[in-house]
Amino acid sequence: MNIKSLLLGSAAALAVVSGAQAADAIVAAEPEPVEYVRVCDAYGTGYFYIPGTETCLKIEGYIRFQVDVGKDQSDHGVINGHEGTSDWDAFTRGQVQFTAKSDTEYGPLTGVIVLQANADAANSAFQNTKLDSAYIDIAGFRAGLFYSWWDDGLSGETDVLASHETLHNSIRYQYESGDFYAGISVDELEDGAFKSGEEPNNVGVALGLGGKAGAFTYQVIGGYDTDNEEGAIRGMGTVAIGPGTLGLAAVWASGVNSYYDESEWTIAAEYAIQATDKLKITPGAQYFWNYGANEGGTDDWGNGDAWKVGLTVDYQITDNFYAKASVQYLDGDDIDDQTTGYFRLQRAF
Template identity: 55%
Template structure:
């Protein structure tokens, strides 16, 4: 074989080999497209889809600090600072039974700069579906007026509960069974491990809206009823309310009966001023906690709300309380709150 023939043969062999290796070459896979967070507008503003699911999530909360004043507010001191931080998660998605909604709210309260005094807890944790709500939630007794003069509920208004509420365009009706196990002594040496039943109906007609609420304390075998009526009048809203208790019970024990009113004057988008007054009849509980007696009392005051800017608002409340056979008292707070 000549040298020229040898070179041609070698080149042919190399060409064949390189073609074989090219056929077996490893090709890098293209990266999968990244799934960015998508806005979910099916349930209102602020929701986004959890990646890879059809569940919509909303994250929010607030930071609040306020200066409180009143007689012996903190020990023998007549003033106290209070700060709260709250983080809330709301998740919703459509199901064959309607919207499945849930809420988790984590709250931390502190009254001074000592971090050991912080109190962090589950403020709310429940789910809603087909009108039912199950879990830690606020009772309808927590619903009150926009001002700070009214006292129309007693004791803790947050419970583990099961409730059902029917809702139409202008009418709502519901019933709830609530576990009442907060610190509450109706009789000496007796502690709460109790059940309460509440029911509410509400409706709107033109400029009027009304709420009627009842609660029955199974342990004390006493109950209370409460009514609130709102009317949009002029540049604001009038609120009139009343409550009656058959005897001392978990839901209401401030007095045997009470009536009050407020008017929320909406000056503009930033300012609102709400004067109010409330009268209490038979404010003293009997020694065994079974009934009311004693004198009367009344409270009057004003609440001023001011929106400083988007997400930042303030509130000032000044109240005066006077009762038979008791000392007069001025109390209230100045609050700053950042919502997000």
């Protein structure tokens, strides 16, 4: 057999095999088109369409490292609870917020979930994870777990203008028109003040209005605690003056209640100085009449007065990275003098 015969025979054999394979060939299905994430600019920056839907989603949050200083700070106890015996305490927090929006015939339908985790120590026994907010909002109506108007405050860290808990399960309606808003809220007050010998089983009604007029912002709110049968009213305003913003606030409470439980009367002032584009310095002061509740119960105010001064410094290290330092001094007739403060680093995203 010569070379020519061998080549012709091999070619014929390959043709037969190829024909058999062609008869049995498996045709792969066409790949489905991939839907890439699309930017949603209808509600501001940071939103994108959830693939396959017309719902826009935004994910944001922050990571915080903080060191508190002062007498009896939290020592592997409640985060920021000041229940230990140490003069300093460090903790770390991670928070993430999911905001979903979509158009409806009633306007934007909004859903918000905020998850927060705190670690006072690496040991999991000293960690705290919670649902910080979760609510539905549409056409001015909001229902779920969210912070009330009483959580608003001046920009510094000196003022105490609300009770220790401003996060409630609530139903609220808020009307908005331009730079003005007004609304009413019904709040579950399970974590607030309650009378001696009773259990927390409380409901409150709050009213709020506020807005902006040029360089001036204002807010007037009130709350009535139905279980304690006491209420509180607060007025607050800011105005741009010179290199900073002047803030003033005043609160009156008819008695100890879940909206305000610090004192019968109080006034607060601060001046937030924008020293540079990145540096803000805020001195503040506050005076309390009939400070605190009498020992043995929460039914009435204390008889002494108190005053507080402090300084807060905010510095933007770079985009989305901030440092804050604060020191506060409290002096009262019926309490020991207290000096507290903290240093914080925070990365937002």
